[in-house]
Amino acid sequence: MYCKRILILQQSNPRFAMRNKELCGLVKLVNNGGGTDATVFVTNADVKMLGEWWLLLSFDRQPVARKLDTLNNCVFGLPLQKLDNVSCLLVKKEDRCFEAARAYLGENACNALARQMDALARSEPEQNDTAYEQFVASTDNFYNGANVSQLKLQADSRYKSVSEYSDAFERFYAAGGRCDYYENVKREIGKVFVQFPPYYPLIRRYRDSFFVRIDFPNTDKYFVLGVLQKEGQIRYICYGLPADGASLDDKDFVYVENAPTSFYMLFQDADTGQISAINGLV
Numbered sequence: 001m002y003c004k005r006i007l008i009l010q011q012s013n014p015r016f017a018m019r020n021k022e023l024c025g026l027v028k029l030v031n032n033g034g035g036t037d038a039t040v041f042v043t044n045a046d047v048k049m050l051g052e053w054w055l056l057l058s059f060d061r062q063p064v065a066r067k068l069d070t071l072n073n074c075v076f077g078l079p080l081q082k083l084d085n086v087s088c089l090l091v092k093k094e095d096r097c098f099e100a101a102r103a104y105l106g107e108n109a110c111n112a113l114a115r116q117m118d119a120l121a122r123s124e125p126e127q128n129d130t131a132y133e134q135f136v137a138s139t140d141n142f143y144n145g146a147n148v149s150q151l152k153l154q155a156d157s158r159y160k161s162v163s164e165y166s167d168a169f170e171r172f173y174a175a176g177g178r179c180d181y182y183e184n185v186k187r188e189i190g191k192v193f194v195q196f197p198p199y200y201p202l203i204r205r206y207r208d209s210f211f212v213r214i215d216f217p218n219t220d221k222y223f224v225l226g227v228l229q230k231e232g233q234i235r236y237i238c239y240g241l242p243a244d245g246a247s248l249d250d251k252d253f254v255y256v257e258n259a260p261t262s263f264y265m266l267f268q269d270a271d272t273g274q275i276s277a278i279n280g281l282v
Helices: 110-115 131-143 148-156 159-174 181-195 200-205
Strands: 003-011 024-031 035-043 052-059 062-068 074-079 086-093 097-105 209-215 222-230 233-242 254-256 263-269
Touching: 003 086, 003 181, 024 086, 024 097, 024 209, 035 052, 035 200, 052 110, 062 074, 086 110, 097 110, 159 181, 181 209, 181 222, 181 233, 200 209, 200 222, 209 233
Parallel strands: none
Antiparallel strands: 003 024, 003 097, 024 035, 035 074, 052 062, 052 086, 086 097, 209 222, 222 233, 233 263, 254 263
């Protein structure tokens, strides 16, 4: 049965973050067919420090460990797992293991994982295939029996998540909602974050943030969607249009200077849903 879960990693040890930054990230778990696919993205980690990065997972208190060859969208497969109670630790292995960040959904087993860090970070199963062989195997399975029309339909279907978020947005205001905006739309906005690629320039600019880039089909136009956290809670939803030199005469938009692209940004309060002026962040 198809199932998808998103865990937001939150820093638990500042030692492993870049100077004046807070480490954060995302773990995506997808059950689709006979296995569980995991994708790991981490930002603001100090990758210059020697050692290995590991992800420790607990599925209904059954631990699994994987060494990460990159923190930039590392992908690996697991045997099919139940995703109702999932905990994870991002671990830096030096002479021994240190916890860097954690997250959980359902029952919290993070402390149990922490007690097993050193043992688990030695237990990764052997991977005998080369990276090229693994790539060939995965593409062979993906394209087997597919045609170009089907692949195009699958690619275009990700824009359905944007439409669903737009519908949830409108329902909130149509119902006269005045509070708990993010709680009402987090399922739909989570789907958008899964379907579209991370936008690193803004993730690096804002502490405790996550942004994706959404390209309009068949054009070179795009916008960005993101969230800002404060004290572990989603505080703002952000919508950005590239500032390509044209001025935008709208008092609700804030000009955010950034490289390689600056943006006109709307900041929406995650509780009330109202547009908020937060110039102190820009």
